[in-house]
Amino acid sequence: MAGYILKRLLSAIPVMLGITVIVFLIMAMIPGDPATAILGSYATPENVEKLNRDLGLDKPLVQRYFIWLGNMLTGDFGRSFSLNRPVLDEIAERFSATLILAGTAFVLCSILGILAGAISAARQYSLADKAITFVVLIGISVPSFFLGMMMILLFAVNLRWLPVSGMYAIYGGGDLPDLIAHLAMPALALAAVATGVIARLSRSAMLEVLRQDYIRTARAKGVPERRVVYGHALRAAMVSVIPVLGIQAGFVLSGAVYIEMVFQWPGVGRMLVDAILKRDILLVQGGVVFVSACYVLFNIAVDVAQSLLDPRIRT
Amino acid sequence: MSAFLKLLFRNRLAAIGAVVLGLILALVLVAPLLPLPDPDATATSERFARPFSEGHILGTDHLGRDLAARLVHGTRVSLAIGLFAALAAAVLGSAIGIAAGYFGGRTDNVIMRAIDMLMAFPYILLALAIVAALGPGLRNALIAVAAVNIPFFARNIRGITVGLAGREFVDAARLAGMGHTRIILSEILPNVLPVIVIGISTTVGWMILETAGLSFLGLGSQPPQADLGSMLGEARAALITAPHTSVVPGLMIFLIVMSINLLGDGVRDALDPRLKSGALARPRATTRVDRRGPVPEEPAKGLLDLQRLETQFHVGKRVYKAVNDVSLHVKPGECLGLIGESGSGKSVTALSVMGLVASPPGAITGGAVRHDGEDLLSLPYDALRRRRGEKVAYIFQDPLATLHPLYRIGEQMAEAIRVHHRISDREARARALELLRAVRIPNPESRLGNYPHEMSGGMRQRIGIAMALANDPEVLIADEPTTALDVTVQAQILALLDELRRERGLAILFITHDFGVVAQLCDRVAVMYAGRIVEQGPTEEILARPAHPYTARLIACVPELGEGKRELAAIPGLPPVVDSLPPGCAFAPRCDKAQEDCRKGAIDLAGTGTHDVRCLHPEVTP
Numbered sequence: 001m002a003g004y005i006l007k008r009l010l011s012a013i014p015v016m017l018g019i020t021v022i023v024f025l026i027m028a029m030i031p032g033d034p035a036t037a038i039l040g041s042y043a044t045p046e047n048v049e050k051l052n053r054d055l056g057l058d059k060p061l062v063q064r065y066f067i068w069l070g071n072m073l074t075g076d077f078g079r080s081f082s083l084n085r086p087v088l089d090e091i092a093e094r095f096s097a098t099l100i101l102a103g104t105a106f107v108l109c110s111i112l113g114i115l116a117g118a119i120s121a122a123r124q125y126s127l128a129d130k131a132i133t134f135v136v137l138i139g140i141s142v143p144s145f146f147l148g149m150m151m152i153l154l155f156a157v158n159l160r161w162l163p164v165s166g167m168y169a170i171y172g173g174g175d176l177p178d179l180i181a182h183l184a185m186p187a188l189a190l191a192a193v194a195t196g197v198i199a200r201l202s203r204s205a206m207l208e209v210l211r212q213d214y215i216r217t218a219r220a221k222g223v224p225e226r227r228v229v230y231g232h233a234l235r236a237a238m239v240s241v242i243p244v245l246g247i248q249a250g251f252v253l254s255g256a257v258y259i260e261m262v263f264q265w266p267g268v269g270r271m272l273v274d275a276i277l278k279r280d281i282l283l284v285q286g287g288v289v290f291v292s293a294c295y296v297l298f299n300i301a302v303d304v305a306q307s308l309l310d311p312r313i314r315t
Numbered sequence: 316m317s318a319f320l321k322l323l324f325r326n327r328l329a330a331i332g333a334v335v336l337g338l339i340l341a342l343v344l345v346a347p348l349l350p351l352p353d354p355d356a357t358a359t360s361e362r363f364a365r366p367f368s369e370g371h372i373l374g375t376d377h378l379g380r381d382l383a384a385r386l387v388h389g390t391r392v393s394l395a396i397g398l399f400a401a402l403a404a405a406v407l408g409s410a411i412g413i414a415a416g417y418f419g420g421r422t423d424n425v426i427m428r429a430i431d432m433l434m435a436f437p438y439i440l441l442a443l444a445i446v447a448a449l450g451p452g453l454r455n456a457l458i459a460v461a462a463v464n465i466p467f468f469a470r471n472i473r474g475i476t477v478g479l480a481g482r483e484f485v486d487a488a489r490l491a492g493m494g495h496t497r498i499i500l501s502e503i504l505p506n507v508l509p510v511i512v513i514g515i516s517t518t519v520g521w522m523i524l525e526t527a528g529l530s531f532l533g534l535g536s537q538p539p540q541a542d543l544g545s546m547l548g549e550a551r552a553a554l555i556t557a558p559h560t561s562v563v564p565g566l567m568i569f570l571i572v573m574s575i576n577l578l579g580d581g582v583r584d585a586l587d588p589r590l591k592s593g594a595l596a597r598p599r600a601t602t603r604v605d606r607r608g609p610v611p612e613e614p615a616k617g618l619l620d621l622q623r624l625e626t627q628f629h630v631g632k633r634v635y636k637a638v639n640d641v642s643l644h645v646k647p648g649e650c651l652g653l654i655g656e657s658g659s660g661k662s663v664t665a666l667s668v669m670g671l672v673a674s675p676p677g678a679i680t681g682g683a684v685r686h687d688g689e690d691l692l693s694l695p696y697d698a699l700r701r702r703r704g705e706k707v708a709y710i711f712q713d714p715l716a717t718l719h720p721l722y723r724i725g726e727q728m729a730e731a732i733r734v735h736h737r738i739s740d741r742e743a744r745a746r747a748l749e750l751l752r753a754v755r756i757p758n759p760e761s762r763l764g765n766y767p768h769e770m771s772g773g774m775r776q777r778i779g780i781a782m783a784l785a786n787d788p789e790v791l792i793a794d795e796p797t798t799a800l801d802v803t804v805q806a807q808i809l810a811l812l813d814e815l816r817r818e819r820g821l822a823i824l825f826i827t828h829d830f831g832v833v834a835q836l837c838d839r840v841a842v843m844y845a846g847r848i849v850e851q852g853p854t855e856e857i858l859a860r861p862a863h864p865y866t867a868r869l870i871a872c873v874p875e876l877g878e879g880k881r882e883l884a885a886i887p888g889l890p891p892v893v894d895s896l897p898p899g900c901a902f903a904p905r906c907d908k909a910q911e912d913c914r915k916g917a918i919d920l921a922g923t924g925t926h927d928v929r930c931l932h933p934e935v936t937p
Contacts, residue, residue, distance in 0.1 A: 018432030022441075029448045124597040137328075141573035143524055145531050146547060146565035149554055157555050164555075207595050213716040215598075216671055220711075221731045221782070222703035225600035225696070235721055254439035258528055262551070272440075273532050276447040284447040288440045295437050310721060311766045 004307055008300045019292045020072070024065050027285055068285075077286035082278040087286040091268060095290065097167060098267035100179075102256045104187040106249055109194035114234075114241060116195070117202025121210065122229045132199065139196035144255045148189035148262035155185060165264035186263040190255050194248040201244050205237035212236070239310050246302035250295055329581020335574035339567075343391045351384040355539045363557040376546070376560045377553055385541045386563055392542040394571070396457050397523030401515045403461040404522070408468025409511050413503055415469070416476025417495070427473065433466045442525070446534045453526075453542065456535035460525045468514055475507050516582055520575035527568050543568050601670035601699055602626075603678040604692045615688045617644030618822045619668070619707070619790045625681035626660075626667045633894045637663040639846035640682070643824070645790065648816055650823040652837030652854065654830065654869065656890055660846040661826045665792045668824075669703050686790065705735045708788035712795040714775035718767040724778055725763030731785040750781040754811060773804035780811065791816075792824045797832065809836050830870050834858060842866045845901035846893050852926030852937065860935045862928035865902045900930070908932050 052058050059067070071078070077087035120132040156164040163182050168174050209215065210233050218232045219225075257269030264270075268287055275283040307313050352370075358379035366374040366382075373382035415426040433441065445459035479485060480503070488498045529535040530544030538545070543564045550560035611622040626638035637660045645651045653661045666672045668684050669691065684691045686706060691699060711717040719727060728750065729743035738746070744763065751759035754777040767775055776796055783791060793812065797805040813836055816823050825837055833840050833854060841851035842863065850863040861867040891901050900918055903909040913931055920929045926937035 015432060015435050018428070019435055022432055022436075023444055026441075026444045026448050121597060137573065137576065141520075141576050142569045143527060143531075143547075143565065143572070145528065146561075146568060149547075149551065149561050149565065152554060153558055204595075207597055210597050211595075211673065213711065213713070214719040216666075216673075217709075217711060217717045218719065219600065219700075220669065220671055220703055220709040221785075222700050222705055222734050223730065224700060224734065227734075228600070232719055232722075236719065239721070250437040253437040257439050257443070258531065261532060269439075272443050272447075273534065276443060276534060277451065279447075279450075281447065284444065288436075288444045292436050292440055296435050299435075312720060312768050 078282040105190035109191040113198025116199040121206030145258040332577025354384040404464035412469040412472030453536040456529040598673040620685040623682040652833040652840040655843035708783035862933040
């Protein structure tokens with residue numbers, strides 16, 4: 001097992017390097033002069049040249065890449081000019097907020113999705129199945145940012161159950177119940193699409209598995225139906241559901257950008273959008289690399305979970 | 316094509332999707348003809364007019380612009396951008412995929428590595444990076460969304476191209492001296508085109524959503540130009556005071572995406588042949604019993620009695636009569652062989668006993684199955700379940716598929732016992748070990764911790780037998796338990812079964828297609844053809860003097876060692892499909908003794924009562 005984890009971790013190194021290359025190349029496409037973009041069009045030529053030198057932009061592309069990579073490896077992601085603080089500090093602060101939001105949404109969509117899919121399959125064509133299928137269809141079709149806005153109207157404005165936005169109340173907040181109250185709507189809105197996708201997949205995976213010979217064997221042994229469905233079949237269906245959880249985690253992380261905008265959540269997504277609008281390239285670069293690297297690591301965790309479930313892929 | 320459309324529209328949801336999408340498209344296409352005000356004309360005095368106010372059917376936004384006009388124009392922009400992004404991603408992605416798949420080797424390796432890298436990103440981060448580099452704007456958002464979706468197409472198309480590149484017609488084209496470009500255009504592209512089209516239809520909804528998302532963030536369309544995403548983004552500031560400005564574009568995105576999703580699902584379902592037959596229905600816990608006639612009330616002849624059993628499969632309008640008026644019985648300590656070609660209905664007969672025929676599409680439509688005189692088909696589910704494995708146990712063919720791949724052998728065996736008896740972990744383990752020893756598995760202690768895939772075929776089959784014996788059943792139904800095994804293992808397993816029935820007094824129903832196996836193990840044999848018993852009697856007698864021509868042919872198929880050059884005749888023709896059985900004898904079309912009267916009407920099973928045959932012109936009279 002330890003060998004498998006180590007192997008997966010080692011295989012992540014080229015992927016991570018590839019990510020840095022891609023991000024670097026995309027950023028190198030920036031038309032014109034980044035220093036002009038930062039200083040504005042009224043900057044004097046001397047200032048532009050000085051900034052270019054400070055940023056290392058006067059060096060050849062390949063050399064610039066390795067300097068950038070080397071700096072990142074030593075924990076130096078550069079300095080955000082718009083916030084005037086180290087990029088890594090800003091990312092670390094913002095990423096923890098995103099992690100709370102996206103992590104909660106991920107747990108929600110995994111549990112709700114698998115449960116809904118399993119029930120839907122176990123009671124195929126029943127009222128419950130039809131209701132779930134209908135809700136799932138709406139869930140995967142509604143844009144998460146629109147859903148979030150409608151939730152604000154209903155739960156925050158009309159019913160006044162939950163706070164409109166933010167992560168903590170400005171006065172007297174900061175404890176866990178306060179966080180949960182602020183988290184409830186964005187996490188649900190963020191989880192909606194992934195819940196739908198996972199529920200659909202779980203349903204079809206369950207239906208596929210329920211026709212397998214080993215399910216018939218379980219029935220022939222006299223295993224009660226409930227256990228056949230929620231034990232034998234669900235466990236086997238997980239083999240095809242878990243890899244999709246990894247993919248959906250990427251979608252949850254992506255959707256977090258919209259949800260953070262809607263709910264004023266102080267996460268990394270909002271930071272990136274602000275950085276793009278302010279053309280704070282180093283902050284964008286650092287943020288994209290950092291979050292992508294975390295996602296690669298998360299997918300390794302998913303692979304490990306998969307190998308724990310399925311002994312056939314343990315090598 | 317028309318069959319495809321029919322299938323598509325039989326799916327009501329897909330039809331709704333098509334109608335909604337059609338309406339939206341029509342609205343967008345006739346937009347220039349509609350009497351709508353200029354979507355960009357501001358009128359600050361009329362800010363946030365409510366819907367249905369004068370002159371503004373949907374109201375106005377924060378600059379007093381007419382929402383209806385903006386909605387129609389915004390929808391137009393969003394649809395066009397989404398479609399264009401999908402096309403761009405499809406063209407570029409497919410080109411990359413075809414190149415990788417067609418040239419293979421190093422090219423393939425390098426391209427796919429790069430694609431894998433792109434897929435390692437959460438998609439929006441890549442899109443954001445591209446927008447960051449190119450600057451906000453609708454065109455750049457389109458580029459970003461298309462670029463992010465290229466890997467999806469590249470991967471799918473590459474997979475298909477790899478399969479095509481090795482096919483004969485591509486080799487032929489190459490030998491004919493065609494260049495790479497021509498081969499790709501004339502041989503590969505036509506074959507991958509349907510997949511590309513399906514890919515577009517499933518991703519276009521996503522692309523619309525993604526571009527709308529970027530515009531919502533303020534990174535896509537820039538004012539005053541409107542698309543649905545930027546309309547929603549601008550309305551967000553006034554969400555609480557003027558919710559209609561958010562609801563209008565939001566609902567439109569929702570409608571577009573939902574109708575595309577519905578249509579896409581419909582297309583996929585219509586193209587997936589498995590769903591047409593309804594085969595993906597969830598099998599019930601027990602076979603549906605829907606007897607059209609009275610329950611036979613004949614006295615039981617054995618421990619297990621099948622009385623005029625009828626099992627059918629209902630697929631669409633077709634009815635497959637898999638088991639037709641089958642009567643069998645087995646006494647304790649006896650082994651009855653049930654023999655026939657594949658598709659003759661012998662496995663379905665066996666599965667019908669404990670209600671294990673997948674249902675739907677299967678249903679038991681007549682007869683009775685008596686265990687100890689009690690009709691199993693009349694039992695409620697839980698009573699039947701308590702007899703499964705406890706009184707009547709099964710050994711299945713192909714134990715790699717019939718053992719659960721994710722549970723250890725020990726867990727599966729312990730479960731077989733514990734669903735019927737309350738015993739401790741230790742007792743269950745001890746009992747499992749005892750069973751593994753009984754079926755002569757070496758090192759049983761270490762085997763308990765194994766998974767099925769870690770064992771050989773012979774070992775797995777023994778596990779299957781051990782599991783069937785776990786609760787000391789009275790009846791054992793063995794469905795071709797030795798078919799997948801080599802001859803020596805087969806002989807060992809047959810010897811084992813023989814020993815078990817002699818020692819424990821088991822009644823065995825042994826299903827096979829091999830008379831050689833029947834000769835070794837069975838006291839009596841029943842021959843099945845097209846869902847009916849065509850002959851039954853004591854094994855020696857049938858082997859020596861087969862009465863039905865079909866039986867005679869089956870026996871002739873068994874080679875015997877040391878018998879010299881005997882005619883090893885395969886039976887010409889195929890068994891009939893059981894949804895359109897001919898009147899009279901089902902074997903008549905393949906039988907060289909068949910005469911006119913054979914094809915006329917139903918033929919009874921007749922004979923001495925110990926040896927019966929369903930034939931008008933038997934080889935010998937029993």
